[in-house]
Amino acid sequence: MSLMGKIALITGITGQDGYYLSALLLGKGYELHGLVQPLVYDDTHTLAPFLDQITLHRCDLCDGGAITRILNEIKPDEIYNLGAQSHVGMSFDVPEYTTNVNALGTLRLLESLRALKLENTTRFYQASTSEIFGDTPPPQTEHSLFNPRSPYASAKLYAYHLVKNYREAYGFHASNGILFNHESPKRGYDFVTRKVTRAVASIGVGQKECVDLGNLNAIRDWGHAADYVEGMWLMLQQEQADDYILATGEGRSVRELCDVAFSCIGVSLTWIGEGEEEKGIDRLSKQVRVRVDQKLFRPLDVENLRGDPTKAQEKLGWRRKTSFKETITEMVKADQSCLIYDIKRFG
Numbered sequence: 001m002s003l004m005g006k007i008a009l010i011t012g013i014t015g016q017d018g019y020y021l022s023a024l025l026l027g028k029g030y031e032l033h034g035l036v037q038p039l040v041y042d043d044t045h046t047l048a049p050f051l052d053q054i055t056l057h058r059c060d061l062c063d064g065g066a067i068t069r070i071l072n073e074i075k076p077d078e079i080y081n082l083g084a085q086s087h088v089g090m091s092f093d094v095p096e097y098t099t100n101v102n103a104l105g106t107l108r109l110l111e112s113l114r115a116l117k118l119e120n121t122t123r124f125y126q127a128s129t130s131e132i133f134g135d136t137p138p139p140q141t142e143h144s145l146f147n148p149r150s151p152y153a154s155a156k157l158y159a160y161h162l163v164k165n166y167r168e169a170y171g172f173h174a175s176n177g178i179l180f181n182h183e184s185p186k187r188g189y190d191f192v193t194r195k196v197t198r199a200v201a202s203i204g205v206g207q208k209e210c211v212d213l214g215n216l217n218a219i220r221d222w223g224h225a226a227d228y229v230e231g232m233w234l235m236l237q238q239e240q241a242d243d244y245i246l247a248t249g250e251g252r253s254v255r256e257l258c259d260v261a262f263s264c265i266g267v268s269l270t271w272i273g274e275g276e277e278e279k280g281i282d283r284l285s286k287q288v289r290v291r292v293d294q295k296l297f298r299p300l301d302v303e304n305l306r307g308d309p310t311k312a313q314e315k316l317g318w319r320r321k322t323s324f325k326e327t328i329t330e331m332v333k334a335d336q337s338c339l340i341y342d343i344k345r346f347g
């Protein structure tokens with residue numbers, strides 16, 4: 001039994017946010033359970049620092065029966081539904097699977113809670129996303145228009161509405177965290193920040209020449225994952241469930257992300273050309289370090305996300321602590337350490 005006596009279940013515990021949320025909840029004395037996908041590459045080693053303190057359950061969010069059985073076994077006080085096919089670009093290739101996990105997965109969890117009559121005892125956090133705003137101009141608030149521009153965002157918007165429906169219809173304590181992009185050294189390799197920080201680390205030691213990217217104009221509001229999981233927890237500690245934006249309020253383009261990441265290895269970029277011909281060039285050596293590859297563009301992209309976190313600041317007392325530069329610097333340093341370890345180990 002934990003010190004607080006509180007039991008939490010995290011779906012998607014092996015992901016970036018699962019890592020930071022596990023650290024936070026264990027630090028607060030929770031008894032912690034996590035759902036991990038069966039039948040896929042076992043990546044539970046990502047939780048290594050605290051693996052022995054977590055009870056893992058093999059369960060796919062597409063498997064309603066297994067979800068009900070596990071919820072009945074654990075009867076959690078809090079559920080953090082982080083599990084998702086979270087790559088926006090990939091959702092255009094696997095829209096049906098994305099919808100099954102991101103939309104119906106949420107439905108399965110909520111319906112299981114209802115069937116087990118846990119709606120009055122289990123609090124529910126839904127990992128919603130700024131992607132639901134699509135091309136609605138910034139700053140986006142909780143009252144901005146939703147206009148999803150991908151199968152990922154459409155599925156997440158379904159889940160958003162469902163959470164609200166269950167709150168209003170059945171009295172669930174269920175909250176949507178509408179989170180803007182948040183990054184860290186635990187970020188998946190396919191997301192643009194991590195792709196860039198890994199490339200910069202490799203370029204710094206001469207293992208790579210250049211990084212190929214898609215839309216350099218896209219603007220995102222990038223925070224640090226460690227700050228955002230605190231906001232998730234705060235939402236479930238409120239007397240009333242509600243929906244909140246977590247964001248920094250600052251927008252930067254992918255081009256600016258490259259500028260900051262390359263500055264970590266002492267490279268200052270100058271940008272020449274336009275569209276597909278645009279290049280980021282090392283001012284001193286004149287070497288091309290960033291190229292545009294048309295294949296990396298999405299069929300439809302979201303151009304400008306910058307959130308207004310006022311409600312979370314005022315009602316939850318939430319504050320982001322880490323600046324964009326600190327986040328990217330931490331990621332580059334972590335990727336450099338991984339590389340140095342690999343070079344020492346494998347030559």
Ligand code: NAP
Nearest residue numbers: 012014015016017060061082083084086127129179181182
């Ligand atoms: P992530 O690193 O991609 O983690 C996703 C997690 O979901 C992984 O543990 C993954 O398991 C699991 N998962 C995928 N498909 C599943 C399935 N069919 N059944 C059960 N689990 C499944 O994502 P993240 O960055 O931590 O984000 C957490 C959540 O917040 C996601 O729902 C994401 O959509 C949402 N979100 C993220 C951001 C952001 O900027 N990071 C912003 C807004 C919202 P495997 O490890 O086995 O693949």
Ligand code: GDD
Nearest residue numbers: 086088129130131180181190191192193213214215218296
């Ligand atoms: N991944 C990727 N790879 N994105 C690129 C690249 C590239 O090579 N080049 C340019 N981009 C652009 C994308 O087109 C997009 O406009 C932007 O960089 C950010 O892409 P991602 O890092 O893949 O993140 P995302 O904003 O699409 O989605 C992330 O944030 C959402 C919250 O706003 C994910 O974590 C989602 O799960 C999350 O909901």
